[in-house]
Amino acid sequence: MHEVKDLTRENLDDVFEICSFNRPEGEIVDKGREFRVKWLTDMLERYGSCTKIAYYNEKPLAQILYYPEEAMQYIRNRRKDVIHIQCVYNAFQESQGLGAGAALVNELIADCKVGPEILDGRVCEFLVGYPFPSTEGITLDRFYPKMGFKQGQDEFYLEIAGKYSPREMSEYTPLPEDKDSVVIFYNPTCEFGYFYAEQAKQMLLNTFEELPIRIFNVWEDHEEYLKRPQQSIVAARAIVNQQIINDFQFWTDAEGWLKEVREKLSN
Numbered sequence: 001m002h003e004v005k006d007l008t009r010e011n012l013d014d015v016f017e018i019c020s021f022n023r024p025e026g027e028i029v030d031k032g033r034e035f036r037v038k039w040l041t042d043m044l045e046r047y048g049s050c051t052k053i054a055y056y057n058e059k060p061l062a063q064i065l066y067y068p069e070e071a072m073q074y075i076r077n078r079r080k081d082v083i084h085i086q087c088v089y090n091a092f093q094e095s096q097g098l099g100a101g102a103a104l105v106n107e108l109i110a111d112c113k114v115g116p117e118i119l120d121g122r123v124c125e126f127l128v129g130y131p132f133p134s135t136e137g138i139t140l141d142r143f144y145p146k147m148g149f150k151q152g153q154d155e156f157y158l159e160i161a162g163k164y165s166p167r168e169m170s171e172y173t174p175l176p177e178d179k180d181s182v183v184i185f186y187n188p189t190c191e192f193g194y195f196y197a198e199q200a201k202q203m204l205l206n207t208f209e210e211l212p213i214r215i216f217n218v219w220e221d222h223e224e225y226l227k228r229p230q231q232s233i234v235a236a237r238a239i240v241n242q243q244i245i246n247d248f249q250f251w252t253d254a255e256g257w258l259k260e261v262r263e264k265l266s267n
């Protein structure tokens with residue numbers, strides 16, 4: 001039986017036992033972790049726990065990361081009393097399929113019904129989760145329906161006290177200032193967001209020495225993101241010469257990613 005705990009300052013490091021398990025180490029990742037600790041601590045103070053951790057025999061196995069959509073200053077048309085699930089992750093293959101992921105979502109649903117602390121005790125209207133590709137476990141577009149979520153507009157949703165309403169989204173339209181340059185957005189909620197940004201910058205500078213590259217934190221530099229609306233960013237994403245790049249490829253095929261950058265720079 002899994003034990004599910006809310007995040008506190010005391011168990012905050014357990015998040016990294018899960019998300020950083022079997023991942024690259026080094027200064028850039030450490031910096032990414034610092035950013036995530038800062039974000040989690042700020043959210044703890046402002047809203048309460050935005051993460052739940054599932055333990056088995058006291059070992060942290062899986063986590064769910066969520067927050068009020070209204071906290072996401074970097075998106076337009078935020079919906080009131082809607083909770084955005086950023087990710088659910090069980091890092092340990094031998095522990096997958098044994099109920100940790102479901103336990104986390106079910107605990108969150110139970111909180112949402114009574115009025116979670118992060119909504120100041122108001123009942124949640126509905127939960128939304130944006131799926132993204134993964135090479136581990138089952139992907140979230142398969143997992144969310146198993147938990148009762150339905151397909152919405154570019155997201156999955158689960159109604160709690162209200163009716164689902166899609167968020168009106170706008171798309172990135174090329175900005176003159178993005179021409180012949182690279183803009184990278186990273187999300188500090190994932191320690192690998194900053195890793196992507198710095199790694200991508202290094203790879204690009206090794207190939208294109210003079211290329212102007214700007215890096216923004218979506219939570220802090222939200223105005224920059226608002227100028228370039230796009231799909232939810234889980235870790236990070238680059239806009240190259242006014243075109244959005246496939247961010248997943250960066251993790252699975254760095255050479256292919258660089259090839260796409262090269263093509264976009266010459267367009």
Ligand SMILES: CC(C)(COP(=O)(O)OP(=O)(O)OC[C@H]1O[C@@H](n2cnc3c(N)ncnc32)[C@H](O)[C@@H]1OP(=O)(O)O)[C@@H](O)C(=O)NCCC(=O)NCCS
Nearest residue numbers: 087088089090096097098099100101102134136137138143
């Ligand atoms: C989605 C995920 C969190 C599920 O975690 P989990 O602890 O294995 O979940 P559970 O054991 O509660 O299983 C939930 C359901 O998924 C099914 N499931 C889990 N792993 C599965 C697998 N490898 N293949 C098929 N089904 C699987 C379970 O059978 C169960 O379905 P059921 O209710 O129909 O029986 C995990 O697979 C994962 O981390 N996937 C990657 C998701 C991702 O990209 N996260 C962000 C990373 S930053």
